[in-house]
Amino acid sequence: MTIAETETAGATSSSPEIMLSVNGIEASYGAVQVLRDLSLEVPKGEVVVVLGANGAGKTTTLRAICNMVTCSGSVTLEGHEIGKSNTADIVNRGVAHVPQGRGTFPELSVKDNLYVGAYTRGDKDGVEDDIDRWFTKYPVLGERKDQTAGSLSGGEQQMLAVSRALMSRPKVLLLDEPSLGLAPIIIEDLFQTFKSINEEEGTTMLVVEQNANLALDIANKGYVLEAGEIVLEGNAKDLQNDPAVQEAYLGG
Amino acid sequence: MDLFIQRLFDGLFNGAIYASLALALVTIYRSTGLLNFAQAELATFSAYVGLVLAGGSMGASFGGLAGTGLLDGLPGYPFSVPVAVLLATIFGMVAGALLEVVIFRGLERGSPLALVNVTIGLLIVLSGLTTQFWGGAARIFPQLFPADFDDFVWIGGARLRYTTIGSWATLLVVLVVITLLMNRTKAGLAFRAITSNRESARLMGIPVGRTLMLGWAVAGGLGALAACLTASVVSFSPFTMLGALIYALAAATLGGLDSPKGAIVGGIIVAQAQTMIPGYLGLPTELAVVAAVIVLVVVLLFKPSGLFGTVRVERV
Numbered sequence: 374m375t376i377a378e379t380e381t382a383g384a385t386s387s388s389p390e391i392m393l394s395v396n397g398i399e400a401s402y403g404a405v406q407v408l409r410d411l412s413l414e415v416p417k418g419e420v421v422v423v424l425g426a427n428g429a430g431k432t433t434t435l436r437a438i439c440n441m442v443t444c445s446g447s448v449t450l451e452g453h454e455i456g457k458s459n460t461a462d463i464v465n466r467g468v469a470h471v472p473q474g475r476g477t478f479p480e481l482s483v484k485d486n487l488y489v490g491a492y493t494r495g496d497k498d499g500v501e502d503d504i505d506r507w508f509t510k511y512p513v514l515g516e517r518k519d520q521t522a523g524s525l526s527g528g529e530q531q532m533l534a535v536s537r538a539l540m541s542r543p544k545v546l547l548l549d550e551p552s553l554g555l556a557p558i559i560i561e562d563l564f565q566t567f568k569s570i571n572e573e574e575g576t577t578m579l580v581v582e583q584n585a586n587l588a589l590d591i592a593n594k595g596y597v598l599e600a601g602e603i604v605l606e607g608n609a610k611d612l613q614n615d616p617a618v619q620e621a622y623l624g625g
Numbered sequence: 626m627d628l629f630i631q632r633l634f635d636g637l638f639n640g641a642i643y644a645s646l647a648l649a650l651v652t653i654y655r656s657t658g659l660l661n662f663a664q665a666e667l668a669t670f671s672a673y674v675g676l677v678l679a680g681g682s683m684g685a686s687f688g689g690l691a692g693t694g695l696l697d698g699l700p701g702y703p704f705s706v707p708v709a710v711l712l713a714t715i716f717g718m719v720a721g722a723l724l725e726v727v728i729f730r731g732l733e734r735g736s737p738l739a740l741v742n743v744t745i746g747l748l749i750v751l752s753g754l755t756t757q758f759w760g761g762a763a764r765i766f767p768q769l770f771p772a773d774f775d776d777f778v779w780i781g782g783a784r785l786r787y788t789t790i791g792s793w794a795t796l797l798v799v800l801v802v803i804t805l806l807m808n809r810t811k812a813g814l815a816f817r818a819i820t821s822n823r824e825s826a827r828l829m830g831i832p833v834g835r836t837l838m839l840g841w842a843v844a845g846g847l848g849a850l851a852a853c854l855t856a857s858v859v860s861f862s863p864f865t866m867l868g869a870l871i872y873a874l875a876a877a878t879l880g881g882l883d884s885p886k887g888a889i890v891g892g893i894i895v896a897q898a899q900t901m902i903p904g905y906l907g908l909p910t911e912l913a914v915v916a917a918v919i920v921l922v923v924v925l926l927f928k929p930s931g932l933f934g935t936v937r938v939e940r941v
């Protein structure tokens with residue numbers, strides 16, 4: 374009986390399509406509840422976007438996935454429960470996070486920032502190759518590899534934060550408002566990068582954004598978060614044409 | 626001029642001690658935001674452990690322990706002074722790391738002020754233990770470097786003592802080792818990342834507690850070494866390092882609290898102020914600490930974040 378049960382559980386939970394699944398999580402800061410029975414699914418190899426206004430709970434959702442805030446409910450990665458694991462284990466299992474405001478290490482050199490991104494990896498040569506790869510992709514980072522990250526411009530820091538997160542060769546990349554504070558042209562370029570990384574490497578992505586149009590352009594699927602609850606979900610094209618979404622997030 | 630050089634030399638030894646202790650304080654402060662007031666007591670305890678390992682004269686209860694022959698079973702006991710100092714330093718490192726694991730890791734979410742109170746509590750406990758084991762009286766420790774009356778070289782008409790040369794040589798070697806540890810190892814990189822941005826470091830998969838242990842160990846070892854150096858030069862009591870801690874705190878603050886370089890430079894400056902100012906003003910040596918305070922106040926007046934303290938460059 375136990376064997377049969379385990380097998381069925383295994384079969385459903387290791388369903389190949391779902392990379393990351395968040396099931397009914399609730400989170401509060403003190404007495405204030407911030408997330409209410411929130412569920413979402415990120416299929417393998419896809420880009421999923423979560424839209425929401427300031428204070429909707431987007432950052433909290435991403436932090437809950439990495440167990441950086443206490444929350445109830447379950448989070449699974451490729452069918453394995455990670456809700457109770459500590460952050461280091463979750464990163465080890467393949468979740469990388471570009472936090473809101475980039476979260477670079479301002480006192481460390483650009484190169485050391487990338488090394489920290491590869492902290493969970495053991496293959497030295499592979500790490501060096503990846504660093505070269507990012508320096509080729511973003512030559513400006515290569516030119517400034519020995520400068521402190523704090524001396525980079527906002528756009529350069531975002532490139533660094535993304536490269537750093539990908540240094541861990543993650544299965545899922547969580548991006549918290551990558552467009553924040555960047556010029557439109559840089560944002561467009563950045564989202565193209567996300568798209569090409571997603572297509573070339575098959576990296577699954579969960580992007581949190583207020584800049585709905587660009588995000589939906591590269592996404593397969595989207596959710597709308599309001600006051601800690603999912604109020605709408607659908608495929609990206611449908612959301613882009615949804616009058617309510619247009620009014621709230623696409624400027625009419 | 627000769628007198629000036631002599632005072633300069635006289636201040637150098639204390640400079641090494643204050644610099645080491647200040648560096649220990651700064652290492653923990655910049656990674657955890659905590660000023661560890663128990664640093665000096667931990668160092669003192671470690672130095673006494675070194676004394677025991679060197680087979681030095683025992684106090685009441687450790688005399689009993691030595692009598693049981695418990696230590697005689699240790700291969701190589703009693704150890705030569707350099708080995709005993711090395712072992713005391715390792716003891717300080719292990720004890721420092723244990724403090725992180727046993728006490729401070731669980732209190733990570735505590736307010737900084739509450740944590741400072743914990744370190745003061747620790748200070749009292751450790752000080753009590755030291756006095757309990759070895760008594761409160763000052764005692765003479767074995768010499769690490771030749772420290773007799775005539776152990777010095779003449780330079781520029783002034784005496785530079787071997788103990789001063791030896792202490793600085795030791796400190797410089799230790800600084801090189803710490804620099805390599807921090808800049809050339811993965812654990813060092815992780816430690817620097819935590820110091821720079823703890824949240825992000827956690828998001829990169831760095832086990833924060835385990836990595837902070839490294840900082841506590843480095844600080845514990847530095848303190849132990851400083852205490853051993855002090856003990857091998859002056860007659861040493863359980864309270865000697867507490868005096869040094871006052872100067873080391875001034876030195877760390879002067880340097881900017883979060884700068885290792887500032888700690889070293891601050892240690893040298895405070896020790897020089899301690900000998901120069903009373904020397905030239907004819908103040909009694911008991912008031913030497915006033916000199917340190919004067920320098921501190923003057924510097925902070927013009928540079929509020931200390932000589933090398935970070936004014937963070939971080940763009941949004």
Ligand SMILES: Nc1ncnc2c1ncn2[C@@H]1O[C@H](COP(=O)(O)OP(=O)(O)OP(=O)(O)O)[C@@H](O)[C@H]1O
Nearest residue numbers: 402407425426427428429430431432433434473583
């Ligand atoms: N550390 C905290 N302590 C208390 N309340 C918090 C904390 N962090 C967030 N909150 C609150 O939780 C709610 C959701 O915050 P969250 O940061 O998840 O929003 P967000 O959708 O990411 O917003 P933004 O677009 O402004 O980044 C907000 O009301 C916020 O004030």
Ligand SMILES: [Mg+2]
Nearest residue numbers: 431432433473
């Ligand atoms: Mg946010």
